[in-house]
Amino acid sequence: MLELSGIGRRYRVGSGEVTALADIDLSFPAGSFTTLVGRSGCGKTTLLRILAGLERPSEGEIRRGDDGRLRTAVVFQEARLMPWLDVAANVGFGLRGRVPRTVAAERCAAAIELVGLSAFAGAMPAQLSGGMAQRVAIARALVQEPDLLLLDEPFAALDAFTRRTMQNELVAIWQRRRPTIVFVTHDVEEAVLLGERALEMQGGRIVGSEEIALPYPRDPTDPDVNLHRRTILSRLMKTPTPAAA
Numbered sequence: 149m150l151e152l153s154g155i156g157r158r159y160r161v162g163s164g165e166v167t168a169l170a171d172i173d174l175s176f177p178a179g180s181f182t183t184l185v186g187r188s189g190c191g192k193t194t195l196l197r198i199l200a201g202l203e204r205p206s207e208g209e210i211r212r213g214d215d216g217r218l219r220t221a222v223v224f225q226e227a228r229l230m231p232w233l234d235v236a237a238n239v240g241f242g243l244r245g246r247v248p249r250t251v252a253a254e255r256c257a258a259a260i261e262l263v264g265l266s267a268f269a270g271a272m273p274a275q276l277s278g279g280m281a282q283r284v285a286i287a288r289a290l291v292q293e294p295d296l297l298l299l300d301e302p303f304a305a306l307d308a309f310t311r312r313t314m315q316n317e318l319v320a321i322w323q324r325r326r327p328t329i330v331f332v333t334h335d336v337e338e339a340v341l342l343g344e345r346a347l348e349m350q351g352g353r354i355v356g357s358e359e360i361a362l363p364y365p366r367d368p369t370d371p372d373v374n375l376h377r378r379t380i381l382s383r384l385m386k387t388p389t390p391a392a393a
């Protein structure tokens with residue numbers, strides 16, 4: 149449903165050039181959950197932005213769905229809520245003028261319920277904790293009923309307890325709605341807990357792919373989780389960083 153072939157992305161920086169991505173060939177089957185893991189600066193966000201259609205590659209081709217259209221929603225590290233609107237209005241903002249008001253209200257209520265915030269639909273962003281704000285951001289993405297849900301380190305700023313809860317909630321939402329998910333993280337454990345497949349990135353390239361066929365919800369203390377974590381980590385630590393062009 150989503151295919152990349154020969155994707156590269158270069159940026160002009162001063163008089164030189166930075167290669168953010170090179171030789172990316174990937175396919176993401178409909179309904180799959182893929183994590184993208186690698187250290188800071190390896191190109192994860194650039195790849196996600198290309199998948200989202202927010203950025204054009206310097207070379208290569210991207211196929212987004214059979215008709216070239218794929219309903220896509222993105223969740224960033226910060227919730228980016230509008231402080232002057234309450235939770236329900238933030239969630240429904242993108243539907244304004246696109247669907248009838250009653251349909252929008254129903255979809256908003258369902259998305260807010262899915263992230264467990266029904267009691268806070270009338271709350272203002274300043275009244276929410278970081279985890280709650282991030283739940284609103286996820287509801288705002290889900291209300292679009294996306295075929296493709298892209299998440300860029302959405303839980304990185306949360307404490308460990310909230311992060312675990314949110315990870316489990318995301319998996320439960322995925323199992324109910326089955327969007328195709330691509331989830332960026334620099335945390336190898338998180339990549340293993342969430343993904344059916346973890347793609348390892350380094351220096352703008354995919355340097356490994358780990359299939360993780362463990363049942364959900366996954367337990368970080370499960371020895372099989374640890375085994376996958378160690379396999380990915382050892383590959384990422386061993387692979388020399390390809391030189392940027």
Ligand SMILES: Nc1ncnc2c1ncn2[C@@H]1O[C@H](COP(=O)(O)OP(=O)(O)OP(=O)(O)O)[C@@H](O)[C@H]1O
Binds near residue numbers: 334
């Ligand atoms: N707009 C830009 N202009 C110039 N260089 C850029 C731009 N965007 C990204 N880069 C460069 O491309 C490389 C990959 O950046 P990217 O943000 O994709 O990495 P990342 O893996 O998401 O990092 P992090 O985990 O820190 O967010 C980096 O060397 C970065 O400096």
